Amino acid sequence: MRKNVIPYGKQDINQQDIDSVLEVLKSDFLTQGPKVPEFEKAIRTHTGAKYALAMNSATSALHVACLALGLGEGDSLWTSPITFVASANCGLYCGAEVDFVDIDPRTYNMCPIKLEQKLIAAKANGTLPKVVVPVHLCGQPCDMKAISALAKEYGFKVIEDASHAIGGRYHDEPIGNCVHSDITVFSFHPVKIVTTAEGGAAVTNNKILADKMSLLRSHGVTRDSEQMVGESHGGWYYQQIDLGFNYRMTELQAALGVTQMQRLSGFIKARHHLANRYYEKLSNLPLLLPYQLENTYSGLHLYVIRLKLEEIDLSHREVFDALRNNGIGVNLHYIPVHTQPYYQALGHREGDFPDSEQYYKEAISLPMFHAMTDQQQDEVIRVLTDILVKVS
Incomplete structure (x- = not known):
């Protein structure tokens, strides 16, 4: 009889996690209630970012992050070849082209030297990227100061794919503070450091980007009268003002995330x-x-x-x-x-x-x-x- 397999990764669920989810099951809210904003607050507190938006996956967060930055047809996104396909697919979802920057053979992350070389060539032929997605592979931070400096010089936006990296630090600052990027994305898949069963989040310090991602994760629908075209018809009224998606996180997922973040x-x-x-x-x-x-x-x-x-x-x-x-x-x-x-x-x-x-x-x-x-x-x-x- 074969011995038990030691898995490469595994979630750690304790009684507090279970009790938190059971409490939600007995509550009035299963989808959108108080636990989602509580989880978002925990992410903000940990990272120091001004805004956090919980979603049903990191893939969804990457998608709306790209859209919020205006990525579309005729644009290009660059990322690392050594990543899960979602880091690249998010560009294709937006109608953009996708290209890659080779890794640093020591860190396995996007190499800033190779990025600069590729940017020089791209500038010469008019094909600079609109968005670059460095991936913090294994939880190891990329050289974000170097990448941020290149972003300023060549005019591209930066999304940190920190799906592996919550809890890590860069120059003694938490990954996710967005000091060197426009948006950072986390994953809470079961094998990740913190789990919400499935789930993700996007964090940013830019209110315009946060508002756009918030709109896109929920069908492009708003109940905010200030965003509406014309006057509200009453307390029941909402408007679809953009083409969004159903990328929201549930209360059950968020409840698990709240207690996981405490550990x-x-x-x-x-x-x-x-x-x-x-x-x-x-x-x-x-x-x-x-x-x-x-x-x-x-x-x-x-x-x-x-x-x-x-x-x-x-x-x-x-x-x-x-x-x-x-x-x-x-x-x-x-x-x-x-x-x-x-x-x-x-x-x-x-x-x-x-x-x-x-x-x-x-x-x-x-x-x-x-x-x-x-x-x-x-x-x-x-x-x-x-x-x-x-x-x-």
Whole structure:
């Protein structure tokens, strides 16, 4: 009989979380009530951003963030190839073209040097992006000062995809304060640092952007008489003044988010404990361990190793399969977006972003979740060591 699998990620739900959701189920509000604004307040308090808008997913938040910034047909969005497809798809949803900037091979995030080189070329041929989406992969912050400086010089808007990064810090400031971006987006999927089952949020310091995203997440409908065309007909009256979507978060999700946010610092502390043990116990294996950019503190959503394949006799796939076959639920984050068939049909080709493609050939995400015990982690380390030492 096969042993229990140690997953690469897992939510941590306690009795307080359950009681909070049950309280909502017994209340008068299941969709839009007091818990959504309470959750939004918790996000504002943590990040220091002026406005927070909870939504049903980070994908939805990325979409309305792009629309709020005016992205549309004839425009382009640039992001990292090493991300989930949503970071790129949000541009296509708006009718824009999507392109990519290769990663820094140390941090696995968008490389500011390569971004600048691409911007210089784009300026020369009149194809500068309207929006750039740096992705804080694994919870590691991008070099946002450098990206922000380029945004000012070349006139593009910045959306931080911080789906992995709530609880992290950049230059001792919380990720999500939007000091170096127009909008930051978080994810609250079950394997993320904080969960609302499914859910996301967009934060900003710009009231115009916040109002626009608020309108777009709820059908483009308003009850605010100041936004209406003509006079209100009465207390029942609303108007659709834009083409929006049903991207709202429910009270049930928000209630879970409120109690999860109360444990955020503990979640991050637990992840750093695990990361420190990985660093200590894996340092002698033929692996490249995660690099930490100076003046940053990772949220550590993921712990990604890279195999030194030239030092072992197994392929990337063979190591991956051996781990899974021994009950270690590893994963790979991510397949470079530009190599996906859909994006290849749009003209992207393998070879376009070599550092991203090399990363993909070597990367494996090891288990990393709040409630992971030292004993579970020791088992991951034992199995990985047995696989690599026997073939090295």
